[in-house]
Amino acid sequence: MISEAPTAAELQEHPVVQAAFATAWADSLVDQPGMRHEEGGFIYANLGGEVTVRRASPGGCLFLDLSAPPDVAGYFLVATYHTHPIPTADGGEPEPSADDWKWADDSGVPWFVVTEIGVFVAGPNRRVGGFGGPGGYPQ
Numbered sequence: 001m002i003s004e005a006p007t008a009a010e011l012q013e014h015p016v017v018q019a020a021f022a023t024a025w026a027d028s029l030v031d032q033p034g035m036r037h038e039e040g041g042f043i044y045a046n047l048g049g050e051v052t053v054r055r056a057s058p059g060g061c062l063f064l065d066l067s068a069p070p071d072v073a074g075y076f077l078v079a080t081y082h083t084h085p086i087p088t089a090d091g092g093e094p095e096p097s098a099d100d101w102k103w104a105d106d107s108g109v110p111w112f113v114v115t116e117i118g119v120f121v122a123g124p125n126r127r128v129g130g131f132g133g134p135g136g137y138p139q
């Protein structure tokens with residue numbers, strides 16, 4: 001039997017994940033209009049319930065490349081995260097975009113979006129297929 005992966009809600013409460021969100025938000029330079037950019041990365045878990053993260057390269061104002069999660073030995077990708085750094089006051093849209101939803105649904109893992117008004121989740125509630133298959137995106 002394949003074990004279920006942690007849910008988005010469980011991951012969101014994990015201190016490793018919370019620290020990763022805080023670091024990505026700080027690194028997005030939200031307070032510097034000319035420097036704002038998306039940051040984020042990949043969240044992994046293993047069968048022992050341990051959680052670890054890997055950062056993606058910094059993105060642009062409105063994009064971040066999350067297409068190639070690195071392999072982490074013994075771990076499965078269970079979520080991605082990225083920031084939406086443009087404040088609503090400057091025309092930003094904090095909520096997950098239509099593309100975020102499409103990519104999250106297609107990828108088979110939850111996608112967290114870290115914003116000035118909180119953390120949103122797009123896509124499935126947890127990694128599709130549990131701890132099995134490839135270590136990266138399950139589909």
Ligand SMILES: [Zn+2]
Pocket residue numbers: 082083084096097100113
């Ligand atoms: Zn997005």
